[in-house]
Amino acid sequence: MSFGPSSPVWHQLVLVLLALAITELHARPLKPIAARASVPATDPFYQPPAGYEAEEPGTILRTRSIVASFFGLLLDAVEAHQLLYRTTAVNGTAIATVTTGFKPLLGAATDRFVSFQTAYDSSDTVCDPSYNYELGAVQTDIISAVEFLILQVYLAEGYIVAAPDYEGPDAAFAPGRLEGMGVLDGMRAVSAYTGLGFSTTTPAIVGVGYSGGAIASGWAASLQSDYAPELSIKGWAAGGTPANLTGTTVFVDNTVFSGFLPAALDGLAKPSAYGAELGPFIESIITPLGQSKLTFANTYCAVEDILNFAEQSVLSTSFQSLGYDLVYDPTFVSVMQQNIMGLYANETPIAPVLLYHAALDEIIPYANASTLFDSWCSNGASVQFTTYGSGGHATTELLGVPAAVEFVEAAFAGTVASGCSSNTVLDSTVDPLALGLDLEPLLTGLLDALVRFGEQDANLISDLAILETLITVT
Template sequence: MGLFQQFVQLLGFASFLLPVASGSPAGHFLFPRVPEDPSVDPFYQPPEGFESKPLGTILRQRSVVTAYFGELPNPVQAHQLLYRTTATNGSAIAAVTTVFKPLFQKKGPYQLGVVPKEEQAGITTTLEYLIIQIYLANGYVVASPDYEGPDAAFTPGHLEGMVTLDGMRAVVNFRETVGITSKIPMIFGSGYSSGAIASGWGASLQSSYAPELDIKGWAMGGTPANLTGTLLHIDGSPNSGFLPIAINGLMKPSAYQEQLHSLFDRVVTAEGKAALDEAQTQCTTAALNSFKFKSIISTDVQSEGPDILYHPVLAPILSENIMGINVSERPVVPVFVYHATKDQIIPYANAKSLVDNWCNQGVSVKFTTYEAGGHATTDTLGVSDVLKFAESAFSGTLVRGCTKNTKLDESLDPLALGVNLEPLFNALSVALNKLQFKF
């Protein structure tokens, strides 16, 4: 199940935020209704003639009630926006972003944080939404785009970058509703793991695709900078279930269906078709279990074997999705990249190559290496550094150039973000301890 096909549920601690607010709208304390399936919900259907609208045009909007575990209402204003964006082939599509207005907008009416949602479920989603809650508690307006577009296209970088940038345009168009009075608000984008595809490619395409946006910086962690490298890293491993999900994502209509459909229709075996069908119909956790320890480059799955990676149809697409190799697709504002050397899902070497390429291209990069922990832990360990980087980006105090540092500790400091956020950091610790058993 893709993120576009799931109703947004912000997992936050109402008890932590309620004392901060005064006179909060009563409607935001109502228990949320069960959402309609997007396939029958008219909100997700773009109106006739939307293709002619400018990029980022808001096509539909609605207020929503967000909730912790879908049950306990989270007392923040939340809105969904359906907006016009672009498919990989340049055609018009519509996507959704969810905008959250904090109860205490102490950062001023001009700053927006963009945190792409990840296509994950269970405790991982809990962890991600707790991190979003920290941004809200810091006073930022937060936008969380469904960067995979209308058909849950997981991994195609150009698509996800454009959807993310157009989501920013949509929020700029919606700014007055969430208390952003500046006509050109300052923006900071951040994403981890699959969300780092969206933030990394958003940073890469910003200068050519959305130069008018006043983006001050980007952060990305556990970044899948090279799809082939990631494939080889997890093929046949406990995390190989991501591979059928990724193949399905590349074959979606908004991605590379036109190029890839006939190839995979010809080479995929009955076993491979079953794996792709399961990944298409299951949520992430179930799909991971279905293909655990299996190989996507095995002839049991597709007749080409390892040679599939060099096929003249697939190879250019995989190359096109390597972040950092095209000088014309380099970030024009500072970026923060962080990665664990022992990342079980996304190879550290590819992140390092990305940073090296960007530095050689003149990009300002801060690169933090985590020697302890792995993919799941680094998501949380990087929170305080990302927020500090965002603060510096908004204040204009980031140091230009390339810097690299290494962190050895994998423990969480509950006071790292201030005493008021200690309850959230404690909750992150609990979620993180549970999550480590999944990888």
């Protein structure tokens, strides 16, 4: 459900990149920020115009240019645009959400773009990546703020990058079908937007996402053949993939990461998701304690959610009256079954996929990812499945960056091998030169962070409060 920006690895990465940014600021100082950015709930840009429901999915409803920044404070030297676009709720009705497009100032490839699904893993719109990208935004979502640094790798490679708020207008975290349609409609909108200077009306696209971002990416890959077959999608890279929400719920419940579960339940019960059936059901079984946790998750972002519900259980009678029997209830089972990737043959990716996962992932079950690999392959997909034998959920995202970037390059070039294959990576280090000399400082910092971090992400939770304070004080 979520991943390592809440960890000491990310603490070290933030310090490395902040040091690099501060060095740059000595040569190019910032002017004081005149005003804070408006949160989505009060920003008119996020409100669709009257009659938008009649538009086709992916239609651009509104555009604006923004000043992109690291942590709401440090300028990112890119061209940035935001698009409000029409997409689709689980029940087929119209909703609208935002995607943010970033273009390198020099040397951008204009016939392609990367769709980067940030793992914001939260059920409050203040956690939307689009808001956190803006100069002057109070950094409410540390995951979006820090994963934005990984997005820079793709910009440095010369790609235009688009990052959608795929959870939609009510921040529906976890419903994969809604998120998948949000990704695909975001691709439609970006492809049609002339402001990014594309040289073609059908730019090639590769989608990437890790953990919560892999929910969105995996489901977009699954739904493309039926929902958006016209898109020129060349591949998908998805790591730490939550392919089965029931499996993830049972796996992570009553652990230090159980704080993601109230946010997921709240997200699944949002009006644009399964509110019609799941909302009344949850209301009938929730306890006062459980309701307080859902209310909290509806108001805060991932880091606060983790801290608020660590080592507690949504499968206990203190949270809801059914206890563990919740996982057998027909209403709950129906919703969760609709969110199992690879369950139906007609929901098989038509573009090649890179799946990667830690064998010792302590948040998302490895067995669910390997089952997804088997299911997709049995239905004719082309999937490369890489197992990282050393490290845990957070370190695997970092270790997987070079391989993901290589896959993106091969997918655009059309050189990804067809069929299915699997391999295991035992090395727990990052090659500082794997992505070229321009990125050596970043990857050297990652290497140092991974060495300090230790295998299996043993200290994953210990630096949350410190990292949260480090970023939010700005």
